[in-house]
Every structure is written in structure tokens, then in C-alpha cells.
Amino acid sequence: AQSVTQPDIHITVSEGASLELRCNYSYGATPYLFWYVQSPGQGLQLLLKYFSGDTLVQGIKGFEAEFKRSQSSFNLRKPSVHWSDAAEYFCAVVRYSSASKIIFGSGTRLSIRP
Amino acid sequence: NAGVTQTPKFQVLKTGQSMTLQCAQDMNHEYMSWYRQDPGMGLRLIHYSVGAGITDQGEVPNGYNVSRSTTEDFPLRLLSAAPSQTSVYFCASSLAGTNTGELFFGEGSRLTVL
Numbered sequence: 001a002q003s004v005t006q007p008d009i010h011i012t013v014s015e016g017a018s019l020e021l022r023c024n025y026s027y028g029a030t031p032y033l034f035w036y037v038q039s040p041g042q043g044l045q046l047l048l049k050y051f052s053g054d055t056l057v058q059g060i061k062g063f064e065a066e067f068k069r070s071q072s073s074f075n076l077r078k079p080s081v082h083w084s085d086a087a088e089y090f091c092a093v094v095r096y097s098s099a100s101k102i103i104f105g106s107g108t109r110l111s112i113r114p
Numbered sequence: 115n116a117g118v119t120q121t122p123k124f125q126v127l128k129t130g131q132s133m134t135l136q137c138a139q140d141m142n143h144e145y146m147s148w149y150r151q152d153p154g155m156g157l158r159l160i161h162y163s164v165g166a167g168i169t170d171q172g173e174v175p176n177g178y179n180v181s182r183s184t185t186e187d188f189p190l191r192l193l194s195a196a197p198s199q200t201s202v203y204f205c206a207s208s209l210a211g212t213n214t215g216e217l218f219f220g221e222g223s224r225l226t227v228l
Contacts, residue, residue, distance in 0.1 A: 009154070034216070043118070043204055043219030044157075090156060101172060102217065104149075106156040 004093050006105035014113045015083055021076040021108050023091030032094040033074040034102070035065055039087045047089075050074065061085070086112045116140050120205050120220035127195045127227045135190040135223050137205030143218070145208040146188040147172070148180065150201040151222075157204065163188055195227045 005024045013019055025031060032051050036044040048059025055067040065076045074091060091105040121136045139146065147162035149172075159172030163182040177199060179191040188207075192199060202224050206217040 004156075006156075036217075041221070043206075043221050044217070045219070046216035049216065101159060101162070102147075103159070103173075104157040106154055 004091055004103055004105040006089075006091055006108050008108045009106075010109045010111065012111040012113055013081055016080050019076075019078045019081045019085070019110070021089050021091075021110070023074045023076065023105060024072050025074065025091075025093045026072065027093065030069065033065075033067060034092040034094075035059065035063070035074075035076045036090045036092060036104075037061075037087050038090065038107075044090060047076070081110075081112055083112045083114070086110055118205055118207055118218050118220040120203075120223050122223060123221065124224050125226070127192075127225065129196060129227060131195050132191070132193050133195065133225075134192075135203055135205075135225070137188045137190065137220060138186050139188075139205075139207040139218070140186065141207065141209070141218065142185060143207035143209050144185065146182065147206050147217070148178070148188070148190045149204045149206065150174065150199075151204060152201050160190065160203075192225075195225075197227045199225065200227045201225060 003026045034049045035047040038044045047063050048057050050057050050067045058064050063078050067074050088107045088109045090107045092102050094102045118139045144165045148160040149157040151157050158174045160178050161180040163169045166185050169180050202222050204222050205220045208217050
């Protein structure tokens, strides 16, 4: 069965430090990949997406993610976090052959230490 | 610029009661979907629709009904609420499915079933 795994439930980083949030997926073929962010009490907002081509994709708010086929991973990174980045982050995948079903990981909650 | 509008934002039900969560979008999106969000489980797809008159089941459809009589509206019905349906519900829409673009989310509806 298709699945998305975010192994880190909660991460705390200091403001100004770098960030990497992990995401692994299980599919036979290359899926479409997304990262969403959810601020408290809000719906989700798309940060970035990968469909094909360059494996390093840039998103909004200074985030980037790298698709690594050999590791079935799509990790989210930011060189220097800001207090406003505190939120919950969700990795999501769509299998090419089932474009109507986007499957989300369980999320990683990011806290920022002043 | 309303986007995706969900009502109500909060609702408390007793076991066995019925209710409808409303979702409307003004972006002329063909694709609409309902998710539930539970702690530690991310978002799980309940039902989705790829256009007016067309609906299909997601990961967790039991206990929920949907219909899509217009492009704009996609209500979610709970016919006989159960405590297991206590959750935060999100409606999301997309211009042409999830393989070509992003999902736009409403702000969520928090449902408590006693």
C-alpha cells in the first residue's frame, strides 16, 4: 500500500539555525510530492511541489526540498529558521496513476527556540 | 477573495445526531475533497469529487456521505454521529485534480461528538 512517513513527530530548533524535516514514501514509480504547512488554527498551505525535472525545488518562505529517488525521500530544508516558521509541516504524495488521491504524512511539529 | 469557505467552524453533537458540514469554493475548481485531521495521524481523505455529479471514496469513507450537485459546493453529511467522528474536518479544492497543482484548504470545522 502507498504510504508516506514523517519519522519526526516534533522538532525544536533555535532561531537562525538550519532545519531539515524528513519525508519518506513508498511507491513503485515516482509520485508527485508536496510539502504543506499548517499554522495553528488554520488550513494547510502549499510550500512547494515536485513533479519532475530538477530534483531540488524551491518553495515559498525560503524553503527548499530535494527529491532522492534512491532513498525514496523528499526532505524539506531551510538554511535559517525564523520564529514565524513554528507550525506543523506535512509531506504529501500523489501516485501518478491515481491523481485524485493525495495522501498526507502524519506531520512534524516544528518549535522554534528563541 | 473568499477561496474555500467551511461552515460551521465549531459544532458539538450527541451520538446518533445527524449534521452537514458545508464547503463552498468560488475559484471554479473541478476537484473538491474532504479530509479529517486527528492527532498523530495527519490528514486522511474521506471523500472526493472530480466534478459536479461525480464522487468517490477516499481512505476513511465509512459514516460519511457526500454529493456534488454544483461545481461550487461539496457538503459532507454525517447521518448518525459517533464519538469516533470527533475530529477537525478540512475541505480542499483544486483546479484540475491533485496531479497538476496545489490544494486550497478551508480553515477547518472542529466537530465534537459526545
